[in-house]
Amino acid sequence: MLKLAVIGKDVSQSQSPSMHTFILNRMGVACTYDAVSIPPAEFQSRAEGLFGAYDAFCVTIPFKADIVPYLRELRGDAPAFGVVNVVLTGERAGYNTDGYGFLLMLENAGLSVKRKTALVLGAGGAGRSCIKKLLDAGAEVYAFERDGARLNAVYKEFGGFTPLAEVPVQPFDLVINCTGIGMHDTVGKTPTVTFAGGESKPVGEELLALCGAAVDLIYVPKESEFLRIARSLGKKTVDGEAMLFYQAYYGDCILLGREPKAEEAKIFWRSYSEERA
Secondary structure, eight states, X not given: OEEEEEEESOOTTOOHHHHHHHHHHHTTOOEEEEEEEOOGGGHHHHHHHHHHHOSEEXXXXXXXXXXXXXXXXXXXXXXHHSOOSEEETTTTEXXXXXXXXXXXXXXXXXXXXXXXXXXXXXXXXXXXXXXHHHHHTTXXXXXXXXXXXXXXXXXXXXXXXXXXXXXXXXXXXEEEEOSOBTBGGGTTOOOEEEBTTSOEEEOOHHHHTTOSEEEESOOSSXXXXXXXXXXXXXXXXXXXXXXXXXXXXXXXXXXXXXXXXXXXXXXXXXXXXXXXX
């Protein structure tokens, strides 16, 4: 019986416990899965105890970078991203499966990224992952982040994309919200960006009317305001629930030393969705 958890500032609504339990049970493994909310001020005092309490744990906002100093090794995509979302406690090893989950979510939604234009809003942990994976998949990537120093740091590290101080109102094949705006205490809001001319305002119809599809990594609520606006304009929309499931699948494969298979992940996702319908 594996003892697992997800940790974050507020994981009270996280679907990670149900998703991981479903996936692991499908793989023939029994587990318990806790949702552990930790106030940021308490993280340092509680982080070390996680390694003795669990066989592995997942990490979400805002601790994906904070957990790194407690690890001996970063593996897979984690060294490039500098943040982790999966920790094997016995080995004190950290992995990042965000990018794999993100690309598989787009693929399963019928969204091709090769030679497509993609505007990424946000260059934090999730945004970094998406920028890197979109570049790897052959997309033409533009990125905006209100913290210019953060965006420049990502550009110096990865290169290959266009960092934006101002967002042009022009067509993009994909507009992707990686900011987290629209969940928790920002429900009903969209990310604020600086548009051409220096005007800062929330993303709305002006930009989304020109996109091919809108993607939001948020999955609670099911439809963010960002996606609601895009859908009202007749655009294809994708929320982040499938990404969460696919990154969970890849994480569980790491935990079990199992070779991940995209088709198996898709089958599991369909079954999970049908059970909850």
